Amino acid sequence: MIDIVYKYIAVQEKTVGKPAFQVPEMQFVRAGLAICQNDTKDPYLVEEWIDGRFVKYIHNRSGRPRQFDDAKYDLQARFLSFCQHVQFVKTDKAAYVSDFQGGLELLTDPQIISDPELNINAIFGDGNINYGALAKDHECNEFCDFYHVPKEIFGSKEPFKTTIPPAPRSITPTGKDELPPGLDLLPKKSVHNPTAKVSKMQGPSHCTIDLTTVDDDDLYT
Numbered sequence: 001m002i003d004i005v006y007k008y009i010a011v012q013e014k015t016v017g018k019p020a021f022q023v024p025e026m027q028f029v030r031a032g033l034a035i036c037q038n039d040t041k042d043p044y045l046v047e048e049w050i051d052g053r054f055v056k057y058i059h060n061r062s063g064r065p066r067q068f069d070d071a072k073y074d075l076q077a078r079f080l081s082f083c084q085h086v087q088f089v090k091t092d093k094a095a096y097v098s099d100f101q102g103g104l105e106l107l108t109d110p111q112i113i114s115d116p117e118l119n120i121n122a123i124f125g126d127g128n129i130n131y132g133a134l135a136k137d138h139e140c141n142e143f144c145d146f147y148h149v150p151k152e153i154f155g156s157k158e159p160f161k162t163t164i165p166p167a168p169r170s171i172t173p174t175g176k177d178e179l180p181p182g183l184d185l186l187p188k189k190s191v192h193n194p195t196a197k198v199s200k201m202q203g204p205s206h207c208t209i210d211l212t213t214v215d216d217d218d219l220y221t
């Protein structure tokens with residue numbers, strides 16, 4: 001889904017040129033399954049180590065990025081908010097990525113948010129909620145404006161200059177309660193709660209916090 005954004009940028013820059021501001025280079029960590037060579041063959045999900053400060057950029061209950069005093073982190077947060085807008089457009093509102101968190105370059109443990117009408121919520125786990133948060137909360141920033149991301153997708157009447165044909169919906173169930181080809185073998189709710197033990201390589205600040213009772217305004221405080 002991040003790749004969609006960089007491809008969109010490359011296409012748009014043929015028309016609008018390069019921006020005066022920096023475009024962050026961000027990607028998700030590489031991950032793999034490690035099997036201990038002991039009697040019980042304990043499985044561990046391992047992923048790249050994320051150096052430096054670990055932050056939450058966008059919570060999956062909100063379409064607003066966190067604001068940072070540190071300009072570097074604030075730029076990354078706005079860029080990731082722009083990523084959501086592009087993903088929303090390029091999937092024809094089928095899905096976008098949220099729960100962005102990690103360092104300045106590497107991200108981990110995202111949440112795919114899918115349109116409830118597609119009936120594929122189970123593929124992406126219990127965090128696949130609040131689909132409407134993006135349309136409700138998103139505020140376009142310098143990235144959205146420079147690259148002319150269509151604002152009509154959120155119902156805005158503000159015109160944009162570049163005509164971009166809508167992409168076909170990239171996640172299409174074959175019927176109610178059916179999963180896309182290849183994913184029907186996955187047990188429901190297995191993606192977000194794998195049977196493998198959580199990585200022991202995660203940083204000390206990378207822990208699970210129950211935010212279900214936190215108000216949106218308090219998400220980033």
Ligand SMILES: [Zn+2]
Nearest residue numbers: 085140141144
């Ligand atoms: Zn936007």
